[in-house]
Amino acid sequence: MIPTKETVELDDRQLVETIRRGDNDAFEQLVRRKTTKVYSLCYRIIGNAEDAKDISQLVFIKLWENLDKYDPHFAFDTWLYRMVTNVAIDFLRNKQSRENAVNSNLRLVKTSSDAEQGVVVQRKEIENVFNAVATVLSPKQKTIFVMREMDDLPSSEIAKILGCRESTVRNHLFNARKLMQQQLRKRYPEYSRLWKEGQ
């Protein structure tokens, strides 16, 4: 019988220590472990699979280059998320400045009679609606919205990730919701009934 290599499941901090000693295999293990987490957040912030994949890879390269700066007193995922949000926000800022004009008229609004009919929320459409209306958000607003509403991260954790106050996170969230409701009314009147006037 061929002896198998004993697999030792190291936690994130132990893995980072091993990588710092120059172990490429440990880094590969870390990439494998965190890929879906990093990619999912990138995808929800960026809204495009190919760009999200490229940005996720860039995140891991930056991670590898900056691993000596990680302070093991803090949760590794918080540090990782900070890396993701920095890279994704930078990407969005550049992308938004290039594509703002193009994105503004992606969808024709439905007629008011359609809107009056009332509509059952279609799960498969929510993502498209989100990607369309979220274009009015700043990269930071969108990032906070995604982490809070889709990743269910508490505001305190988001504040740690972004290195800001919790009140700043709550302000960004409030403004993001308002802006998206306005966009929904304008571009998706069939869903605007969901948000009562003045809400």
Place this chain on the structure above:
Amino acid sequence: MISCQSFRERLAPGSNEAAVMEHLRKCDACLDFAVSVDADHFFRALDGSELTPPGGVDAFTSDVMAQVRLRQAEGSMGRRRLPNPWRLAVAAMILVGISGAAIVYRQSEQTAPVAQIQPAAHRAELVTKPIVESYDSRTATIVELRGEGASDAQVVMIFDDSLPADL
């Protein structure tokens, strides 16, 4: 997953309970109800589960590791090419020594016939009288050309605006 009835009982505006969120993201029957309770559940219904990048995790990891190895290779080559401050200092001293030798040699050439030159004596004089003993600059470009054999002269060139013009 909790039942539809339990979901509807536990759902409240701004609810953040994990079991409630899971139901919201999976049950189509309860989605409309949730949004009628709190419209913000509309976007919260987006699936928060982890996604796999196009091509899968294995291909993704391979791409990342290929880039890491490339950078490692570039990094070690860069380190080999980049002289450290001590090498720069030594290189600069050699240049200064050679330059000084050239000047002193030229001066003694002018005062004495070629036949009377005693190279060994000149060399001894050069070693003990360098014009500048060391050269250290962050802005200088230093090019070092090694000779093939041990007896070949080593040439070091310094390109630096702050270098004395008469050196």
